[in-house]
Each structure stands twice: as structure tokens, then as C-alpha cells.
Amino acid sequence: MCGIVGYFGKNEALPILIDGLKRLEYRGYDSSGVALLHQSKVLCFKAVGKIVELEKKISEDKSPHPPLLKHALDPEQGGAKIGIAHTRWATHGVPSEQNAHPHSDCSGKIWLVHNGIIENYQQIKKHLIEKGHIFKSETDTEALAHLIEDLYDGDLTEAVKKALKVITGTYGIVVFHADEPNKIIAAKKGSPLVVGLGENETIIASDVSAIMRYTKQAIYLDDGEMVEIDANGPRIFDSFNAEITKDISEIEWDINQAEKGGYPHFLIKEIFEQPETVMNSVRGRLVLEEGMAKLGGLDAVADKIRNIDRIIIVACGTARCAALVGEYMLEEYAGIPTEVDYAHEFRYKKQILNDKTAVIVMSQSGETADTLAAVKEAKEKGVLTLGIVNTVGSSIARETDAGIYNHVGPEISVASTKAFTSQISILSLLTLFMGRQRDMSLVTGQRIVNEIQALPDKIRKILEADGEIKKIAEKYSKATSFAFLGRKYNHPLAFEGAIKLKELSYIHAEGFAAGEMKHGPIAMIDENFPSFYFVPEDSVYEKNVSNMQEIKARAGKIIAVATEGDEKIKDIADDVIYIPKTLEMLTPILSAVPAQLFAYHMAVLKGLDVDKPRNLAKSVTVE
Ligand code: M6R
Numbered sequence: 001m002c003g004i005v006g007y008f009g010k011n012e013a014l015p016i017l018i019d020g021l022k023r024l025e026y027r028g029y030d031s032s033g034v035a036l037l038h039q040s041k042v043l044c045f046k047a048v049g050k051i052v053e054l055e056k057k058i059s060e061d062k063s064p065h066p067p068l069l070k071h072a073l074d075p076e077q078g079g080a081k082i083g084i085a086h087t088r089w090a091t092h093g094v095p096s097e098q099n100a101h102p103h104s105d106c107s108g109k110i111w112l113v114h115n116g117i118i119e120n121y122q123q124i125k126k127h128l129i130e131k132g133h134i135f136k137s138e139t140d141t142e143a144l145a146h147l148i149e150d151l152y153d154g155d156l157t158e159a160v161k162k163a164l165k166v167i168t169g170t171y172g173i174v175v176f177h178a179d180e181p182n183k184i185i186a187a188k189k190g191s192p193l194v195v196g197l198g199e200n201e202t203i204i205a206s207d208v209s210a211i212m213r214y215t216k217q218a219i220y221l222d223d224g225e226m227v228e229i230d231a232n233g234p235r236i237f238d239s240f241n242a243e244i245t246k247d248i249s250e251i252e253w254d255i256n257q258a259e260k261g262g263y264p265h266f267l268i269k270e271i272f273e274q275p276e277t278v279m280n281s282v283r284g285r286l287v288l289e290e291g292m293a294k295l296g297g298l299d300a301v302a303d304k305i306r307n308i309d310r311i312i313i314v315a316c317g318t319a320r321c322a323a324l325v326g327e328y329m330l331e332e333y334a335g336i337p338t339e340v341d342y343a344h345e346f347r348y349k350k351q352i353l354n355d356k357t358a359v360i361v362m363s364q365s366g367e368t369a370d371t372l373a374a375v376k377e378a379k380e381k382g383v384l385t386l387g388i389v390n391t392v393g394s395s396i397a398r399e400t401d402a403g404i405y406n407h408v409g410p411e412i413s414v415a416s417t418k419a420f421t422s423q424i425s426i427l428s429l430l431t432l433f434m435g436r437q438r439d440m441s442l443v444t445g446q447r448i449v450n451e452i453q454a455l456p457d458k459i460r461k462i463l464e465a466d467g468e469i470k471k472i473a474e475k476y477s478k479a480t481s482f483a484f485l486g487r488k489y490n491h492p493l494a495f496e497g498a499i500k501l502k503e504l505s506y507i508h509a510e511g512f513a514a515g516e517m518k519h520g521p522i523a524m525i526d527e528n529f530p531s532f533y534f535v536p537e538d539s540v541y542e543k544n545v546s547n548m549q550e551i552k553a554r555a556g557k558i559i560a561v562a563t564e565g566d567e568k569i570k571d572i573a574d575d576v577i578y579i580p581k582t583l584e585m586l587t588p589i590l591s592a593v594p595a596q597l598f599a600y601h602m603a604v605l606k607g608l609d610v611d612k613p614r615n616l617a618k619s620v621t622v623e
Pocket of ligand 1: 316318320362366415416616618619620
């Protein structure tokens with residue numbers, strides 16, 4: 001959702017801030033803005049829409065700035081060396097220039113960017129209006145800028161500290177004061193901030209993507225911490241105002257991973273990366289001789305895990321679909337009763353938990369507010385929390401007791417693809433790990449290890465059918481509704497296939513457990529309502545074939561994802577996409593790929609913004 005970039009250093013701030021905003025575009029936004037601090041004067045630009053609109057505003061700026069401020073925008077004069085920038089995803093107030101960040105106080109000297117939500121902003125605003133403050137926007141953020149002004153007594157750091165004690169809610173902020181042009185301040189609670197340490201420059205951002213082009217050295221701030229950045233670099237303070245030293249982390253993601261690399265969209269690049277990303281997720285974690293998974297991130301809690309007799313997996317959206325596959329795996333192969341909860345419902349149910357329950361939290365971004373809230377609830381109840389997270393150093397990664405990273409690199413496209421297949425891969429490792437701690441035999445463990453290792457080549461083979469899948473998409477491009485169907489391990493794939501098609505192409509799609517069709521949904525089937533059916537040769541194959549016949553009997557068209565060599569399926573399905581044979585529990589990793597490609601081509605055919613579908617954000621940081 002919203003994105004923050006702040007710069008203090010020896011270089012021209014503006015290009016770095018704009019580049020940072022572009023790197024954060026994938027998170028979803030509807031307006032943007034930048035404020036530059038130069039010789040105690042401030043220049044601010046805001047625009048609705050894409051960053052390119054903001055760039056236009058800056059390059060076409062005809063305002064009669066005094067010469068000094070003109071220098072702030074002039075690279076030949078060195079430009080401004082301090083600045084803050086923001087992409088906003090509207091929560092309080094429509095997308096507009098007034099509501100876009102940075103926001104300022106009455107004096108126009110304090111400038112602030114903010115991610116998160118200030119819950120008590122209305123009381124603060126009312127109080128400040130009574131004291132004579134004049135507000136220009138509908139946002140919660142502006143209340144904080146005025147509050148800092150109200151508490152300012154010549155020291156910005158002190159005023160920010162005092163203001164943060166007054167507000168409730170969540171924040172990641174970066175702020176400066178024109179009268180103190182030698183520093184910027186940042187603080188965090190419930191919204192991520194990472195400090196990038198360059199050579200004579202500090203870049204602060206809500207996401208490492210905005211930093212990694214300039215430095216690989218980063219400090220992740222924890223809740224309650226504040227950082228003061230000046231020419232000597234950052235000084236960090238804990239929630240008790242004591243100066244602290246924090247570990248410097250190495251950013252492992254590579255800048256090339258965050259670029260399109262010749263593909264027309266990030267989405268198709270990420271779909272095609274899956275042979276490597278599935279391999280990266282399991283690399284170094286499989287031990288064939290022992291038929292076991294080696295999961296370093298769980299070492300510290302391995303004994304606790306041995307005693308777990310119930311698992312709850314919490315996640316949202318696509319991550320939840322992966323979790324549902326995990327439920328089948330963990331129950332069948334590790335023998336542990338497992339249930340999957342929507343992360344956003346977890347807190348509202350009476351949870352019956354004990355010291356033998358583990359809550360597994362799955363999130364690509366590691367920042368999904370609903371999922372983070374579920375972790376906090378589980379921790380509050382004292383149960384073991386395990387994270388399956390892609391983003392190193394993210395809030396969920398740090399909140400959970402232990403965990404496993406996906407290692408798939410940044411997933412830029414809003415629709416999750418490579419993270420999904422990785423999440424199921426990691427769940428298969430966890431199943432091995434927990435299964436072998438219990439009754440799983442060595443032979444079964446070894447068979448699973450062998451099959452996991454063979455997955456990347458099998459995915460490669462499916463990707464070769466991209467051209468055929470595109471033709472199938474062309475054939476169905478006028479359909480306005482789709483059913484996605486599957487049973488057992490591919491039952492969650494029906495939900496995931498429907499999510500992909502909906503979010504990318506805006507075509508109505510619903511996922512059903514195939515056995516459910518005859519209990520109601522089949523009434524919708526006619527020649528204009530096609531089904532996308534996952535029907536690999538597995539233990540429920542015959543049942544699926546019967547359900548397909550029922551659809552066929554009602555003139556419904558069927559696209560089937562079936563196992564290579566299954567010629568019989570062509571008698572029932574109108575179109576068939578083949579996947580190689582694998583172990584039943586691993587079929588979802590393969591059957592996901594045709595569904596992703598189908599949704600991608602449908603969206604491209606409709607001329608849509610594939611990487612940034614309307615109304616969505618990559619990381620959903622509001623509840
Ligand atoms: O970052 P997370 O994995 O926690 O995100 C969860 C969902 O918001 C996410 O999977 C969403 O459903 C995607 N748009 C799906 O493609």
C-alpha cells in the first residue's frame with residue numbers, strides 16, 4: 001500500500017526519491033508526492049495517479065521560485081540533498097493533491113510522510129482546530145504534522161517524541177523541519193521502516209526495494225524506535241529514548257530481480273522464474289539419505305515442534321490457498337490435525353489453544369496487517385508461532401518465534417505467483433520435517449524428497465506450453481464467468497485459480513470443491529459458463545471425471561489441467577493443458593502454473609494493467 005522514501009546525504013535527493021517511489025509502485029497507490037529541503041526552504045510537489053504524473057509536475061514547474069529554491073531542482077547546482085517522498089493508497093479522503101503526502105503544518109516548515117493509520121486523529125484535529133490550526137486535507141496524517149508543530153519548542157526530535165506519545169494507531173513516519181535543515185527524523189510502530197546505510201548517505205524507506213540499488217547494508221527498525229539522521233549517519237533510540245546499536249543486515253535481494261529482464265510484465269517474468277524459485281526455496285534443505293528436511297530456522301524450536309499435536313495456519317488471499325494445500329499434506333503425511341483460518345477472522349473466534357498448538361503464519365510480504373494481527377493474538381495466547389515469509393526482516397518474520405524464509409526474491413507484480421508455489425514447497429518441507437519426527441517412514445520421506453527435487457524440471461516443461469495456453473485464453477476471452485474446480489489437493493487450487501483470474505482480468509470467477517457443484521452451483525452451467533477443471537491422475541481422478549461428465553451433460557465447456565498421457569480426458573474436456581506426473585501432494589505446485597498463465601493471457605487480451613490491477617495493493621497494511 002503506501003510507500004515511504006527519505007534521503008539525507010551527499011547526492012542529489014530528487015532522482016533517488018523518485019527512483020525509490022517507482023520501486024515501491026508495485027505496492028499499490030493512487031497519488032504521490034515529494035518535499036525537498038534546501039537551504040532552509042521547502043519545495044513540495046504532489047500529483048494524483050502514476051509517478052510519471054509527479055515527474056511531469058516537477059519538470060513542467062513554472063512557479064516563480066527564488067533562485068535558491070531553483071537550485072534545489074537543478075542538478076548542475078547540486079540539487080537538494082535532503083528530501084522525503086510518498087506513494088499514497090487512499091484511506092482517509094479521496095485520492096487528491098490535497099490528501100497526498102507529504103503533509104505540512106500551518107507554518108509550512110514541518111513536513112511529514114506517514115504510513116499507517118492514526119486512530120485518534122479526529123480528537124487531535126478537533127483540539128488543534130480549537131487552538132487555531134488550519135487543516136488543508138482530510139487525512140489522519142495532517143493531524144500529526146500540526147501536533148508536532150503544537151509541541152515544537154526549537155527541537156524537532158523532542159517534538160516528534162512528544163507527539164508520538166499522544167497518538168494511537170500505527171505509523172512509519174519520516175519528518176523534517178525547515179529551521180533544522182541538518183537532520184531528518186523517522187519513527188516506526190506497526191508499519192515497516194528500513195534504514196539503508198550508504199557512503200555518506202542514508203536512505204530510509206518502507207521497503208528494501210527502494211534502497212537496494214544504493215546500498216546492501218540495512219537496519220530494520222523495530223516498533224517504538226526512532227532514528228535521527230544527520231551528516232554523521234543515523235542514531236537510533238529505543239522506546240525509552242536510550243540510544244541503541246542495532247545489527248546491520250545484508251540485503252540479499254539482487255537489483256536484477258526487481259527489474260523486468262526483457263519480459264513485458266513482472267507477472268510473466270515471475271511465472272517463468274518458478275523453476276528457479278521453487279529450487280531456491282528447497283535448496284540446501286533436503287536430505288535424501290535421511291528422507292528429511294533440514295530447516296535451520298526451526299532449530300531452536302525443534303523439540304517444541306516434536307510435541308505439537310494441532311496446527312492452525314493463518315493467512316490471507318493466495319497465501320491462504322497455499323495453506324489449504326498444507327492442511328492436506330500435514331494431516332496425511334505428518335498425522336497432525338491442521339486447520340486453516342483467515343488471518344482476519346482468527347482474533348474473532350474463541351480459539352481453543354494449548355501448549356501443544358502451533359500457529360503457522362504465512363505471508364509473502366510479511367507485512368499484511370490482518371496476518372500480523374493474528375500473530376500478535378497467537379503470541380498473546382502463548383502458543384508457538386512459526387512464520388513462512390518471503391521478505392527478510394519484515395514485521396511477521398520478526399514477530400514469529402521461528403520460521404522459514406521462501407527465498408524467491410522480490411515479488412513485484414501484485415498478483416502472487418512464484419510466492420504461491422514456493423509457499424506450497426515450503427509446506428511440503430515442513431510436512432517432511434514434522435512427518436519424520438513422527439511416523440513417516442524413511443522410504444516415504446525419500447520418495448517425497450526425490451519428487452520435490454524433480455519439480456523445477458517439471459515446471460519448465462509446463463511453461464513450454466505457454467503458446468498453447470495463450471490460444472486457449474483467446475478462445476475463451478469473451479466469457480464473463482468461470483467456475484474453477486478441483487478435489488482434495490487441488491481443491492484449494494480451484495480457489496487460487498479463481499483469485500488469479502478475478503484479480504488480473506476482472507472476470508467473475510468462483511472456486512468450488514468439485515463435489516459441491518451438484519449441490520447448487522451446477523445450476524449456473526450452460527454453454528456460456530465455462531469451467532477450469534484441475535483433474536490430475538490422483539486418488540480422486542474417477543470422481544472428478546464423473547463431475548466433469550455432469551457439466552458436459554449440461555453443455556458446459558471445460559478446460560482441463562490433466563496428467564501427461566491422459567488421452568481419455570480429451571473425450572470430456574474441450575481443451576486440455578497437460579502437467580507432468582508427480583506425487584499427489586505436490587500436484588498443486590504444477591497445476592498452479594497453467595492457471596497463472598491462463599489468467600495472465602486473459603488480462604493481456606483485455607489490455608489491462610497486469611502488474612497493478614485496479615483497487616489492489618501488493619501488501620495490504622490496513623485491517
Ligand atoms: O503478502 P501476503 O502473502 O500476506 O498477502 C496476502 C494476500 O493479500 C495476497 O496473497 C493477495 O491475495 C494477492 N493479491 C493474491 O495474488
